[in-house]
Amino acid sequence: MHFYITGDTHRSFDRIEDFCYGYETTTEDVMIILGDAGINYWLDLSDKELKGRLSGMDIIFFCVHGNH
Structure with missing residues (x-):
């Protein structure tokens, strides 16, 4: 299991998809x-x-509401 942190995606998840593909994330990982x-x-x-x-x-998302 790995944890990754990001912010301000503003509905644009292309970079997240690229990241997950590149790092071969699984459903055990959390973004x-x-x-x-x-x-x-x-x-x-x-x-x-x-x-x-x-x-x-192939990743679990945990979203914190509000401005980062």
């Missing part, structure tokens, strides 16, 4: 996002699609 994740930003279908995309990644 902590310190604020400004933007996952529940619009409260509509686009948020649901983003959550689906993230749930398919």
